[in-house]
Amino acid sequence: MNKLYFGDNLEILREMEDERVHLICTDPPFNSGRNYNTFLGDSLAQKKAFTDTWTWDTTAQHARADIESRAIANDTYKALNTCLKGYDMVLLNAVSGDSGAMRAYLAFMGPRLAEMHRVLTKKGSIYLHCDPTASHYLKGVMDAIFDVEHFRNEIIWQRTNAHNDGKQYGRVHDTILFYSKSSKTVWNPIYTEHDPEYVKKFYRHHDERGLYRVGDLYAPGVTQEGESGKPWRGINPSKVGRHWSTPRREAWPEDVKPPENYELLSVHKKLDVLDENGLIYWPPKGSVPGFKRYLSTSKGSRVHDVVTDINPLSGNAKERLGYPTQKPLALYERLIRASSNEGDIVLDPFCGCGTTIDAAHTLNRQWLGIDITILALDPMRQRLADRHGLEPSIDYQIEGYPTNMQEVHRLLKDGDKRKYHDFSNWAVTRLGLRPTKDVGDGGLDGIGHVTLWNPQQMKETDARILAEVKTGKPNITQVRAFCHVMEEHKAEVGIFITIAPVSPKMRQVAENTGNFEHNNKTYPRLQFWQLDDEYFKNPDIINTLVRLPDAWRIRPTQKSARHFTDQQLPLLRE
Numbered sequence: 001m002n003k004l005y006f007g008d009n010l011e012i013l014r015e016m017e018d019e020r021v022h023l024i025c026t027d028p029p030f031n032s033g034r035n036y037n038t039f040l041g042d043s044l045a046q047k048k049a050f051t052d053t054w055t056w057d058t059t060a061q062h063a064r065a066d067i068e069s070r071a072i073a074n075d076t077y078k079a080l081n082t083c084l085k086g087y088d089m090v091l092l093n094a095v096s097g098d099s100g101a102m103r104a105y106l107a108f109m110g111p112r113l114a115e116m117h118r119v120l121t122k123k124g125s126i127y128l129h130c131d132p133t134a135s136h137y138l139k140g141v142m143d144a145i146f147d148v149e150h151f152r153n154e155i156i157w158q159r160t161n162a163h164n165d166g167k168q169y170g171r172v173h174d175t176i177l178f179y180s181k182s183s184k185t186v187w188n189p190i191y192t193e194h195d196p197e198y199v200k201k202f203y204r205h206h207d208e209r210g211l212y213r214v215g216d217l218y219a220p221g222v223t224q225e226g227e228s229g230k231p232w233r234g235i236n237p238s239k240v241g242r243h244w245s246t247p248r249r250e251a252w253p254e255d256v257k258p259p260e261n262y263e264l265l266s267v268h269k270k271l272d273v274l275d276e277n278g279l280i281y282w283p284p285k286g287s288v289p290g291f292k293r294y295l296s297t298s299k300g301s302r303v304h305d306v307v308t309d310i311n312p313l314s315g316n317a318k319e320r321l322g323y324p325t326q327k328p329l330a331l332y333e334r335l336i337r338a339s340s341n342e343g344d345i346v347l348d349p350f351c352g353c354g355t356t357i358d359a360a361h362t363l364n365r366q367w368l369g370i371d372i373t374i375l376a377l378d379p380m381r382q383r384l385a386d387r388h389g390l391e392p393s394i395d396y397q398i399e400g401y402p403t404n405m406q407e408v409h410r411l412l413k414d415g416d417k418r419k420y421h422d423f424s425n426w427a428v429t430r431l432g433l434r435p436t437k438d439v440g441d442g443g444l445d446g447i448g449h450v451t452l453w454n455p456q457q458m459k460e461t462d463a464r465i466l467a468e469v470k471t472g473k474p475n476i477t478q479v480r481a482f483c484h485v486m487e488e489h490k491a492e493v494g495i496f497i498t499i500a501p502v503s504p505k506m507r508q509v510a511e512n513t514g515n516f517e518h519n520n521k522t523y524p525r526l527q528f529w530q531l532d533d534e535y536f537k538n539p540d541i542i543n544t545l546v547r548l549p550d551a552w553r554i555r556p557t558q559k560s561a562r563h564f565t566d567q568q569l570p571l572l573r574e
């Protein structure tokens, strides 16, 4: 069953059985120092997931200590530990640069890559998408974990055209490291259409079957065996140190059917058949005949390790979902096609808005995706529904994301701060609001603005909406504190989200805060939304539970672009 997990991939990978997946295509945070997402709450893991900046803090130190202790009994961790110790020598002696950030990043990536290695089948492969900030260090880590001899390619993907990077060459590429788990691996060569310039240069002849180039009917070396070294139609290949060689059947055009006994014929007879069918090119003057290789029979050019034919997603690309680090589908389709077969299981442990998942489904592979932020689910669910008609719980499973109240309670049960933040982020984004930075301690979890048109005054006004999430039993002091926060932020409307019922006294406080008026309609300034199973059955009900001007109509399955403000979008990487 195809599945999406929401949580830290290290924990989830560690629960997966050995040799479960055939292919991993993944695109982790890069340690590029690009703070491309500033809007999330202060949950450390989530913030790291997006901000892509690392520090040598206690989390990093614990991660290294854990690698060290696992290294005692596990060869993969042993190799990883040795590699990281080697890097310590380099990084700790570095005169400039933030060596702590790189050490912290490698302490984060190392164990995750070790677990990815474990869950791959013996014939499995992995593509690790990185950028030049850390790709050289990651290659060493991959060599340690997968073994140097299982390195296949360093793929360069030109992700942008122009880049002015000061006194250095413009940085326009990402690096994708390709490793296999053993020397026996799935490999399906990929071809692309020939470049028109190539066609012009090489396919210079044409006849009623179309364009063709002239290929050899000779192979190198003299042979005395059978007819292949002997003259045919007065032409002697041995004279020039060669022998006759007829092309394979796949090189023939579709319309030419060979006689049934073709493979049993002598080489001269085969040449006769080719000639009878017009497949031999006779040059106007002397020289040697050749085989007509038609453009229509060519599979195209075999792709190589420099990818320049797949463009990054432009701002207005149709496939863009508003997720900051989304990669092009065509790139991931190429990787999956080359290194897996139909029915295989493809895993992406840093799946973002699901490019790998979408590509795998398109190519009839099974898939597993993991991401730490539940904000990734909205765009992912949208794309699986729009492009493949897939519905969660019916066509695929979701774990770690609340789809009913039981799961909400389970998510919050052990008081884990990160899960609380996840839930809080999830709840405010159900209202189309943006999670705030001071999640959990400022009485403010979500914020949103809406521009309202005022026909009487013929002008637009801005309205501000705030939300507060309470996962325990709410009390009247919290409601009053939220009213203060609303006043401080000059908010028109505040929504107090709970999973437990609110008391009549709290409702009285809400009534006392009065109404917000717009276009001759009134909306309560303070509103309550108690999350329940009715909501999960019909998320559209939110528009009746919460009363807001039409301009703020909530679309429960909206694309996540809504979660990113216009000011933040330019900060986001491609």
Ligand SMILES: C[S@@+](CC[C@H](N)C(=O)[O-])C[C@H]1O[C@@H](n2cnc3c(N)ncnc32)[C@H](O)[C@@H]1O
Binding pocket: 007, 008, 009, 010, 027, 028, 029, 048, 049, 050, 323, 325, 326, 327, 328, 349, 350, 351, 352, 353, 354, 355, 356, 370, 371, 372, 373, 376
């Ligand atoms: C570069 S993005 C992947 C984008 C993806 N290739 C796409 O096209 O949408 C990296 C993703 O890794 C996720 N992530 C970061 N740390 C994680 C962790 N510890 N566990 C799971 N996911 C994590 C982030 O939330 C982010 O969505």
